Amino acid sequence: MKSPERVTDDEIQEYLDDRLPPERKRAVEDYLAAHPERAVEVKALMRQQQALRKLGSDILDEPIPDRFKEILGRLPTK
Amino acid sequence: MGKARGLVDETAVAETHKEGNSHLSGVQEDQPMGELLAREIPRLRRYARLLVRDNAYADDLVQECLVRAVSKFHTYTRGTNLRAWLFVILRNVLINDYNRGQRGPVFCEIQDSHANVAIAGGQEQHLLLEEVRDALDSLPEDHREIILLVPVEGLSYEEAAAILELPVGTVRSRLSRARAGLREALEQRGVAHGGDGT
Numbered sequence: 001m002k003s004p005e006r007v008t009d010d011e012i013q014e015y016l017d018d019r020l021p022p023e024r025k026r027a028v029e030d031y032l033a034a035h036p037e038r039a040v041e042v043k044a045l046m047r048q049q050q051a052l053r054k055l056g057s058d059i060l061d062e063p064i065p066d067r068f069k070e071i072l073g074r075l076p077t078k
Numbered sequence: 079m080g081k082a083r084g085l086v087d088e089t090a091v092a093e094t095h096k097e098g099n100s101h102l103s104g105v106q107e108d109q110p111m112g113e114l115l116a117r118e119i120p121r122l123r124r125y126a127r128l129l130v131r132d133n134a135y136a137d138d139l140v141q142e143c144l145v146r147a148v149s150k151f152h153t154y155t156r157g158t159n160l161r162a163w164l165f166v167i168l169r170n171v172l173i174n175d176y177n178r179g180q181r182g183p184v185f186c187e188i189q190d191s192h193a194n195v196a197i198a199g200g201q202e203q204h205l206l207l208e209e210v211r212d213a214l215d216s217l218p219e220d221h222r223e224i225i226l227l228v229p230v231e232g233l234s235y236e237e238a239a240a241i242l243e244l245p246v247g248t249v250r251s252r253l254s255r256a257r258a259g260l261r262e263a264l265e266q267r268g269v270a271h272g273g274d275g276t
Contacts, residue, residue, distance in 0.1 A: 013254055017228065017235075045257055048264065051210045052229040059124040065137065068119055071144045072112040075151060 007031045012042060016049050085173055088166035091240040092158035111151060115144065118164050121231060126168060128226050131215060139175075143168040162233075165241050206269070213263035221256035228253055 005027050014020045015028045032039040122143060126136035146167050147154075154163055214222055227238040228249075235253075239246045 009254065010250060013250060013257075016257070019234075044261055048210070048257065048261055049229055051206055052214075052225065053232070055207060055210060055214075055230050056124040056128050059127055060120040062120070062123070064116065064119050067141060068144055069116070071141065071148055072115055074148050075110075075112050075115075077110075 005031065012038075016042070016045055085170045086166045086241065086243050088163045088170070089153050089155070091166045092154060092160065092163035114160055115147060115164075118161055119144070121161065122164055122168055125165065125226055125231060126172075128211075128214075128230065129223065130172070139168060139171050142171045146171065159237065162237050162241055165227075165233075169241065209264065209267055209269045210260075213260055213267055213269070216263050217256060217259050220252060221259055224249065224252050225256050225260065229257075 007024075007028050011020060011024060011028055015025060020028065032042055119140065122140045123136065126139045127133055130136050130139065143164060147164060154160065214225060217225070223242070224238060227233050227241065228235065233241070235246050235249045238244075238253075239249045242249065244252075
């Protein structure tokens with residue numbers, strides 16, 4: 001088994017934000033598999049990230065108040 | 079705290095993302111402006127509410143943001159990043175209030191009857207999100223804001239950098255510190271958020 005590539009802290013952050021291309025994502029996962037202490041930290045951050053993604057999602061489902069719609073109605077129609 | 083509260087030019091920010099590397103650029107050229115704006119309202123409300131923690135004030139901010147957006151809509155270029163454009167306007171409304179001493183300190187110490195973060199999907203998740211929100215509220219305002227822009231709203235580092243008028247490198251480092259701070263705040267609250275299995 002080849003030893004996992006070095007990954008940077010920036011890449012770990014991008015991993016959390018799901019912004020890595022697949023091959024770098026795999027590199028990060030290999031790296032974490034070989035570094036359990038780091039993996040514990042990243043796992044905690046990942047859970048945190050998942051919770052943050054849901055934060056306030058109920059607000060997105062609320063109906064838009066009429067007073068906001070009224071403002072949009074002032075837009076010139078082209 | 080942190081940097082001086084300068085206003086950011088929303089047109090410049092929207093232009094920054096003309097090339098649109100993200101999900102934000104799905105603006106149809108021929109869609110009526112009102113519809114495009116309406117589509118962004120829920121996100122503006124969420125951002126404002128999580129930021130100021132006072133639902134009524136948050137909606138006032140959104141309202142003022144929309145009034146400004148409508149009045150200066152001719153300055154918005156179709157195809158540029160509407161969401162970033164609006165977020166900048168919203169922040170500028172907030173910063174103006176702060177500078178005029180109408181609210182202060184802008185982002186913090188409101189902590190009124192803890193805002194309701196109820197969410198569909200079971201009691202356990204509900205509790206967890208309450209804790210996350212509470213821990214988030216305990217962070218310094220610049221950390222809270224970066225968390226709201228990137229992990230919560232899902233903006234790219236580049237978009238957050240444009241909205242906050244910071245270099246991308248600063249966004250990365252601030253985000254990293256904010257994450258670590260949030261984790262610490264959760265641990266202080268005794269939230270089993272570590273990697274101790276499920």
